[in-house]
Amino acid sequence: MSASTGGNNTIHERRAAPKGSVIMRQGEKGVCAFLIQSGKVRIFAEHNGLRTDLADLSAGEIFGEMALVSEMPRTASVEALEDTNLILITRDVLNGKLAKSDPTVRALVPMLIKRIVQTNDDRMKKADNIATFKEMVSRTYKNIHGQHPAVKKKTMDNMVRPQLEAFLDALTEFEKMNSD
Numbered sequence: 115m116s117a118s119t120g121g122n123n124t125i126h127e128r129r130a131a132p133k134g135s136v137i138m139r140q141g142e143k144g145v146c147a148f149l150i151q152s153g154k155v156r157i158f159a160e161h162n163g164l165r166t167d168l169a170d171l172s173a174g175e176i177f178g179e180m181a182l183v184s185e186m187p188r189t190a191s192v193e194a195l196e197d198t199n200l201i202l203i204t205r206d207v208l209n210g211k212l213a214k215s216d217p218t219v220r221a222l223v224p225m226l227i228k229r230i231v232q233t234n235d236d237r238m239k240k241a242d243n244i245a246t247f248k249e250m251v252s253r254t255y256k257n258i259h260g261q262h263p264a265v266k267k268k269t270m271d272n273m274v275r276p277q278l279e280a281f282l283d284a285l286t287e288f289e290k291m292n293s294d
Contacts, residue, residue, distance in 0.1 A: 127202040131155075131194040140191045144181020146202045150174065153198025159190040170195065182208050183227040189235070244289045248282055 128151070131137050137148065140159055150173050157168045157177060168190055171177055181188050182205045212220050255278055259270055 129200045129202060131198040131200060133194050133196050133198075135194050137192045137194060137198075137200070138178055138188055140188050142188045144178055144185075144188050146204050147176055147178035147182050147208065148192075149176050149201040149203060151199040151201055153200075154195040155192050155198055156195050157190050157192050176203070179203075179208070180227050180231055183224055184231060186231065189231055244285055248285055251278070251282065 129148075131153070137155065138144075150171055152173050154170060154172045155177065156170050159166050159168060177192055178188070180186070182203070212223060255274070259267055262270060
């Protein structure tokens with residue numbers, strides 16, 4: 115760990131995370147957020163023994179901020195995908211910056227964090243439900259399909275839709291077999 119002085123005379127602690135290391139763990143108390151100076155990380159969460167990868171982040175992006183704003187335990191774990199250099203952002207630094215911001219921004223940040231936490235929790239709870247998975251796959255297909263011009267939609271319908279329907283049918287059969 116080392117420290118450096120930023121433009122506003124605040125000392126920013128830095129941390130190196132070697133490839134494969136876990137930087138923070140789901141359920142821990144959050145005492146800081148991290149700004150990625152260089153490298154790449156993967157955010158993941160576990161629910162009922164299943165791991166769900168949530169995002170890959172790289173230089174210039176921040177993670178761990180939800181625990182600072184909400185003071186709730188970490189909602190996800192983060193591992194270094196490559197050697198990564200981080201700048202730590204403490205709760206005091208964040209609160210100082212929020213205190214100087216517009217009152218509307220101060221009101222929005224905790225509300226947005228709460229919504230993100232709820233969305234992640236809902237996603238994790240649904241990750242092990244076949245019916246919800248089938249719904250998500252169908253909705254994703256419709257969204258992607260809707261973004262293409264008519265000629266590509268027809269090609270997608272001919273090439274992808276039959277295989278997608280076979281996959282969904284196989285999931286339904288699997289679900290029936292395991293519900294008896």
